[in-house]
Amino acid sequence: MSRPIQALIDLSALEHNLSVVRHYAPRSRVMAVVKADAYGHGLLRAADALKRAEGFAMLEIDAAVRLREAGYRQTILLLEGFFSMAELAWIEQYHLSTVVHHHEQLAMLSAYRAHGRLDVFLKLNTGMNRLGFTPEQFHAALETLKVNSFVGQITLMTHLARADESAGNESVAAQLQCFNAVAEARNLPRSLANSAAILRCPDTHADWVRPGIMLYGASPFADRTAKELDLHPAMTISSKIIAVQQLKSGDGVGYGHMFRADRPMRIGIVAGGYADGYPPYR
Ligand SMILES: Cc1ncc(COP(=O)(O)O)c(C=O)c1O
Structure with a gap:
């Protein structure tokens, strides 16, 4: 007997949400972010619904290869880039694009002898402070790529x-100003916007937008619902009540008794928890 909890995926919602991206960013190419198995929706299923996107972005090279082998011909970008020379060979073989965000990657790329050319997204850290070259390091990194005859589109x-x-x-505004100051004199394609910026910051749209969460039907904002943004939920979790408890006033429920009854009440226990991807009660 299987457990009653189910995740139902609505592929037409993904397709619809992609059309919302197009509505907000009509002049940009769309790089659909499908990392972590398309945020848990199933990579190949989601990619089929998002097949009109001009590109896909993810973290995992094996998933990128799977996508290429499934027949997708558009840009497939590795958002963290590569971790070894061996992966560079895969990137070349499967015609993947790669982010380059630190010196080790630049050095590996300089040492790699390709048969063709590799397309690179050079990442600038403008204030997120996770990945990317500082503005001071950026020009040297770009020059290193430009003199590398195995690097194609940057x-x-x-x-x-x-x-x-x-x-x-x-x-x-500060991140955009920092980016523009560095990118200004360079006639190269640009990519800045995640879901929130697609919806709220048109001056960041540039050549490629990179929507993640909005494609799956969630609002990136605390003050606007997905419905208000015309985003449709791509996943619905359904389950069943598998136990009923009668509580007295003051009884607690679950770990740490996070819920406390303020009066006598009957509660239903639904099968499902954080191992199923459902957030813990707060
Ligand atoms: C580099 C990059 N671009 C775009 C996205 C998509 O962001 P969001 O889900 O906020 O649209 C992510 C997700 O973390 C990311 O790491």
Whole structure:
């Protein structure tokens, strides 16, 4: 007998949400972020629903290869890049694109002898402070790529830390200014916007937008619901009540008694928890 909890995936919702991305960023190419098995929706299933996107982005090279082998011909970008020379050979063989965000990757790329050319997204850290070269390091990194005859198209990218805050916020403006100052004199394609920036910061759209969460039907904002943004949920979790408890006023429920009854009540226990991907009660 199988457990009653189920995740139902609505592929038409993914397709619809991609059309919402197009509505907000009509002049940009779309790099659909499908990392972590398409945020748990199933990579190949999600990719089929998102097949009109001009590119896919993910972290895992084996997933990227699977996507290529499934017949997708568009750009497939590795958001953390590669971790060894061996992976560079895979990147070349499967015609993947790679982020380059630190010196070790630059050095491996310089040592690699390719048969063709590898497309690179060079990442600038403009304030997210996770991945990317500092503005001071950026020009040297770019020059290293430019003199490498095995590097093909170079795209400049960054990632925005606080685009989910109110429109026109200063953090996005500062990151954009930092990015533009570095990218200004370079006639290269650019990519900055995640879901929140697609929806709220049109001046960040540039050549490629990189939606993740909005494709799956969730709002990136605390102050606007998915429904208000016309995003459709791609996943619905359903389950059943498998036990009923009668509580007295003051009784606690679950780990740490996080829920406490403020009156006598009857409660239903639904099969499902954080191992199923359902967030713990807070
Ligand atoms: C580099 C990069 N771009 C885009 C995204 C998509 O972001 P979001 O889910 O906020 O749209 C992610 C996700 O973490 C990311 O790491």
